[in-house]
Amino acid sequence: WARPTLDVHGMPGGFTGAGAKTVIPARASAKISMRLVPNQRPDEVFALFSKYVNSITPRGIQISIRQLSGADPMLIRTDNHYVQAAKAAMKEVFGRETVFIRSGGSIPVVADFEKHLHIPSVMMGFGLPDDNLHAPNEKFHIPNFYRGIESIIRFFQLLSS
Known part of the structure; x- marks a missing residue:
């Protein structure tokens, strides 16, 4: 994973x-x-x-290799207080247990938050496997859009209590 x-x-x-x-x-x-x-x-x-x-590279061939950008990798721990609050919020709104799925992504600031601010990040996904993320015919299930908003609101409520 x-x-x-x-x-x-x-x-x-x-x-x-x-x-x-x-x-x-x-x-x-x-x-x-x-x-x-x-x-x-x-x-x-x-x-x-x-x-x-x-x-x-064979002799006589000229090559140029450039690094355009780079970011440290990040693996979010699921046992922190913030992720547990997100898990509880999503269970309340969606009515099912939250399933943690590791998924690669390119969001460089996530590692920076932990490195410089010393706070864990929470990544909440509301898409479905057949949404074809970043692929042809990409879509997003509208009910998940609205439940996602409700989940985030509930997440902030749980964190503030």
Whole structure:
């Protein structure tokens, strides 16, 4: 549930028109992203990745590897007071036990809150598996939208009591 990833998002280069060509492109590029897990650091992972790519690049080929951004990984503990309040609020509103599901995401400020403010974060999700998050035909179940609002209101009420 919490494994690192390396995703290739695009590889522009070469002939892309109609028909076939057997020409080797003069230039090519790739856009990638990596999801890290606890105990990995963006700069260290980037350095290891760069070293590996350089080691497999044939002689005579020029490459350029750039790190555009990076953020520390974060795993939210479910045993903290804030997450337990969210769990109780969602149970009240949805009428079912809360299920904790680990899910990768790219929200760099979450790790920063804990690192600099020394407070845990709470991530509350109201989507369904078939909502196709960040995919074609993405949608959001409207009743979950309204129950999500109710859950957040109840969450703040529980925290303030």
